[in-house]
Amino acid sequence: RPRDRLVVDTTGLDKDALDDMEAIFGNGEDYDWALQMEEEEEEREREEQ
Protein backbone atom coordinates (compact mmCIF):
# COMPACT_ATOMS: atom_id res chain seq x y z
CA ARG A 1 0.00 0.00 0.00
CA PRO A 2 1.31 3.49 -0.72
CA ARG A 3 3.18 5.15 2.12
CA ASP A 4 1.02 7.80 3.78
CA ARG A 5 2.25 11.32 3.31
CA LEU A 6 2.85 13.67 6.18
CA VAL A 7 -0.03 16.08 6.62
CA VAL A 8 2.44 18.82 5.74
CA ASP A 9 4.08 19.28 2.37
CA THR A 10 7.74 18.32 2.59
CA THR A 11 8.64 18.84 -1.06
CA GLY A 12 11.45 21.30 -1.58
CA LEU A 13 12.87 20.91 1.93
CA ASP A 14 16.63 20.96 2.43
CA LYS A 15 18.26 17.86 3.87
CA ASP A 16 18.66 19.22 7.41
CA ALA A 17 14.99 20.11 7.60
CA LEU A 18 13.99 16.70 6.25
CA ASP A 19 16.24 15.04 8.85
CA ASP A 20 14.59 17.12 11.58
CA MET A 21 11.13 16.21 10.33
CA GLU A 22 12.03 12.53 10.37
CA ALA A 23 13.65 12.76 13.81
CA ILE A 24 10.54 14.43 15.23
CA PHE A 25 7.70 12.65 13.41
CA GLY A 26 9.43 9.39 12.49
CA ASN A 27 9.93 7.77 9.11
CA GLY A 28 6.35 6.57 8.91
CA GLU A 29 7.19 3.08 10.15
CA ASP A 30 7.21 3.67 13.90
CA TYR A 31 3.70 2.41 14.60
CA ASP A 32 3.21 0.46 11.40
CA TRP A 33 2.55 -2.69 13.43
CA ALA A 34 -0.51 -1.03 15.01
CA LEU A 35 -1.78 0.22 11.64
CA GLN A 36 -1.32 -3.27 10.24
CA MET A 37 -3.35 -4.79 13.09
CA GLU A 38 -6.01 -2.20 12.39
CA GLU A 39 -6.18 -3.19 8.75
CA GLU A 40 -6.30 -6.91 9.53
CA GLU A 41 -9.14 -6.31 11.95
CA GLU A 42 -11.07 -4.35 9.32
CA GLU A 43 -10.59 -7.16 6.83
CA ARG A 44 -11.88 -9.71 9.34
CA GLU A 45 -14.93 -7.54 9.96
CA ARG A 46 -15.58 -7.24 6.23
CA GLU A 47 -15.35 -10.99 5.82
CA GLU A 48 -17.74 -11.60 8.71
CA GLN A 49 -20.41 -9.39 7.15
Add this chain to the structure above:
Amino acid sequence: DDALKNPSKGKRKTGLDLETEIDEQIANLKVAMEKACMADNEAREKGQAATHKLKLLPQVTAMLNRTSVQEYVLDPDTNFLQSVKFFLEPLNDGSLPAYNIQRDIFNALTRLPITKEALLSSGIGKVVYFYTRSKRPEPSIKRIAERLVGEWSRPILKRTDDYKK
Protein backbone atom coordinates in the same frame (compact mmCIF):
# COMPACT_ATOMS: atom_id res chain seq x y z
CA ASP B 1 15.31 29.80 70.90
CA ASP B 2 13.63 27.16 68.85
CA ALA B 3 13.61 29.46 65.88
CA LEU B 4 17.38 29.77 66.10
CA LYS B 5 17.95 26.06 66.36
CA ASN B 6 15.69 25.39 63.45
CA PRO B 7 16.30 28.23 61.06
CA SER B 8 14.51 26.64 58.12
CA LYS B 9 11.34 25.95 60.04
CA GLY B 10 8.46 28.19 59.18
CA LYS B 11 10.43 30.05 56.56
CA ARG B 12 9.46 30.16 52.94
CA LYS B 13 11.03 27.48 50.83
CA THR B 14 14.07 28.61 48.92
CA GLY B 15 14.09 28.42 45.13
CA LEU B 16 16.39 25.45 45.24
CA ASP B 17 14.12 23.47 47.60
CA LEU B 18 11.19 24.06 45.33
CA GLU B 19 13.17 23.01 42.28
CA THR B 20 14.18 19.71 43.90
CA GLU B 21 10.62 19.14 45.01
CA ILE B 22 9.22 19.61 41.50
CA ASP B 23 11.96 17.44 39.99
CA GLU B 24 11.07 14.72 42.49
CA GLN B 25 7.35 15.03 41.82
CA ILE B 26 7.92 14.70 38.08
CA ALA B 27 10.33 11.79 38.51
CA ASN B 28 7.85 9.93 40.73
CA LEU B 29 5.00 10.54 38.32
CA LYS B 30 7.11 9.30 35.40
CA VAL B 31 7.77 6.02 37.23
CA ALA B 32 4.08 5.63 38.05
CA MET B 33 3.16 6.34 34.42
CA GLU B 34 5.50 3.72 33.02
CA LYS B 35 4.21 1.17 35.52
CA ALA B 36 0.61 2.00 34.53
CA CYS B 37 1.45 1.47 30.84
CA MET B 38 2.92 -1.96 31.58
CA ALA B 39 0.03 -2.90 33.85
CA ASP B 40 -2.50 -1.93 31.17
CA ASN B 41 -0.72 -4.03 28.55
CA GLU B 42 -0.71 -6.99 30.93
CA ALA B 43 -4.40 -6.50 31.69
CA ARG B 44 -5.28 -6.52 27.98
CA GLU B 45 -3.29 -9.69 27.46
CA LYS B 46 -5.37 -11.33 30.18
CA GLY B 47 -8.55 -10.04 28.57
CA GLN B 48 -9.16 -7.56 31.40
CA ALA B 49 -9.99 -3.86 31.16
CA ALA B 50 -7.02 -1.48 31.07
CA THR B 51 -7.67 0.93 33.93
CA HIS B 52 -4.25 1.83 35.34
CA LYS B 53 -3.50 4.73 33.00
CA LEU B 54 -7.02 6.04 33.42
CA LYS B 55 -6.61 6.13 37.22
CA LEU B 56 -3.41 8.13 36.89
CA LEU B 57 -4.76 10.48 34.22
CA PRO B 58 -5.90 13.30 36.59
CA GLN B 59 -2.37 13.55 37.99
CA VAL B 60 -0.86 13.59 34.50
CA THR B 61 -3.17 16.31 33.15
CA ALA B 62 -2.73 18.32 36.37
CA MET B 63 1.03 18.29 35.82
CA LEU B 64 0.69 19.23 32.13
CA ASN B 65 -1.73 22.06 32.91
CA ARG B 66 0.26 23.58 35.81
CA THR B 67 1.75 26.68 34.21
CA SER B 68 4.13 27.24 37.14
CA VAL B 69 6.01 24.00 36.40
CA GLN B 70 5.87 24.24 32.61
CA GLU B 71 9.61 24.76 32.16
CA TYR B 72 10.30 21.53 34.07
CA VAL B 73 7.63 19.59 32.20
CA LEU B 74 9.10 20.74 28.86
CA ASP B 75 12.76 20.31 29.84
CA PRO B 76 14.32 17.84 27.34
CA ASP B 77 16.46 16.38 30.15
CA THR B 78 13.52 15.82 32.50
CA ASN B 79 11.76 14.37 29.45
CA PHE B 80 8.32 14.19 31.04
CA LEU B 81 6.87 14.29 27.53
CA GLN B 82 8.40 10.89 26.82
CA SER B 83 6.19 9.37 29.53
CA VAL B 84 3.26 11.28 28.05
CA LYS B 85 4.12 9.65 24.72
CA PHE B 86 3.96 6.19 26.37
CA PHE B 87 0.45 7.09 27.61
CA LEU B 88 -0.77 7.81 24.08
CA GLU B 89 0.86 4.82 22.40
CA PRO B 90 -1.30 1.98 21.07
CA LEU B 91 -1.35 -1.03 23.39
CA ASN B 92 0.27 -4.32 22.41
CA ASP B 93 -3.03 -5.57 20.97
CA GLY B 94 -3.16 -2.54 18.66
CA SER B 95 -5.97 -0.81 20.56
CA LEU B 96 -5.76 2.86 21.50
CA PRO B 97 -5.80 4.09 25.11
CA ALA B 98 -9.19 5.17 26.49
CA TYR B 99 -10.86 8.14 24.82
CA ASN B 100 -10.55 10.27 28.00
CA ILE B 101 -6.79 9.76 27.95
CA GLN B 102 -6.58 10.82 24.30
CA ARG B 103 -8.86 13.81 24.80
CA ASP B 104 -7.27 15.20 27.99
CA ILE B 105 -3.67 14.75 26.88
CA PHE B 106 -4.17 16.08 23.35
CA ASN B 107 -5.96 19.12 24.75
CA ALA B 108 -3.14 19.74 27.24
CA LEU B 109 -0.54 19.42 24.45
CA THR B 110 -2.17 22.19 22.42
CA ARG B 111 -1.58 24.59 25.32
CA LEU B 112 2.14 23.81 25.77
CA PRO B 113 4.92 25.78 24.03
CA ILE B 114 6.84 22.65 23.03
CA THR B 115 10.32 23.25 21.65
CA LYS B 116 12.16 21.32 18.95
CA GLU B 117 14.56 19.99 21.61
CA ALA B 118 11.66 18.62 23.67
CA LEU B 119 10.20 17.02 20.53
CA LEU B 120 13.50 15.39 19.65
CA SER B 121 14.15 13.96 23.13
CA SER B 122 10.58 12.80 23.83
CA GLY B 123 9.54 11.29 20.50
CA ILE B 124 6.01 12.54 21.18
CA GLY B 125 5.72 13.79 17.59
CA LYS B 126 5.87 10.19 16.37
CA VAL B 127 2.83 9.08 18.32
CA VAL B 128 0.92 12.26 17.45
CA TYR B 129 1.69 11.62 13.78
CA PHE B 130 0.43 8.06 14.23
CA TYR B 131 -2.92 9.48 15.40
CA THR B 132 -3.20 11.36 12.10
CA ARG B 133 -2.75 8.08 10.19
CA SER B 134 -4.82 5.66 12.26
CA LYS B 135 -8.53 5.31 11.51
CA ARG B 136 -9.34 4.54 15.14
CA PRO B 137 -9.30 7.96 16.82
CA GLU B 138 -12.44 10.11 16.90
CA PRO B 139 -12.46 12.90 14.28
CA SER B 140 -12.04 15.53 17.02
CA ILE B 141 -8.84 13.85 18.23
CA LYS B 142 -7.51 13.45 14.70
CA ARG B 143 -8.08 17.16 14.10
CA ILE B 144 -5.99 18.07 17.15
CA ALA B 145 -3.26 15.63 16.09
CA GLU B 146 -3.13 17.18 12.61
CA ARG B 147 -3.03 20.65 14.12
CA LEU B 148 -0.14 19.69 16.41
CA VAL B 149 1.87 18.15 13.54
CA GLY B 150 1.33 21.37 11.61
CA GLU B 151 2.33 23.59 14.51
CA TRP B 152 5.37 21.56 15.46
CA SER B 153 6.70 21.37 11.91
CA ARG B 154 6.15 25.04 11.11
CA PRO B 155 9.47 26.32 12.57
CA ILE B 156 11.36 23.63 10.65
CA LEU B 157 9.60 24.35 7.37
CA LYS B 158 9.97 28.08 7.90
CA ARG B 159 13.72 27.71 8.40
CA THR B 160 14.05 26.16 4.93
CA ASP B 161 11.95 28.98 3.54
CA ASP B 162 14.18 31.64 5.10
CA TYR B 163 17.25 29.81 3.89
CA LYS B 164 16.06 29.92 0.31
CA LYS B 165 15.48 33.68 0.37
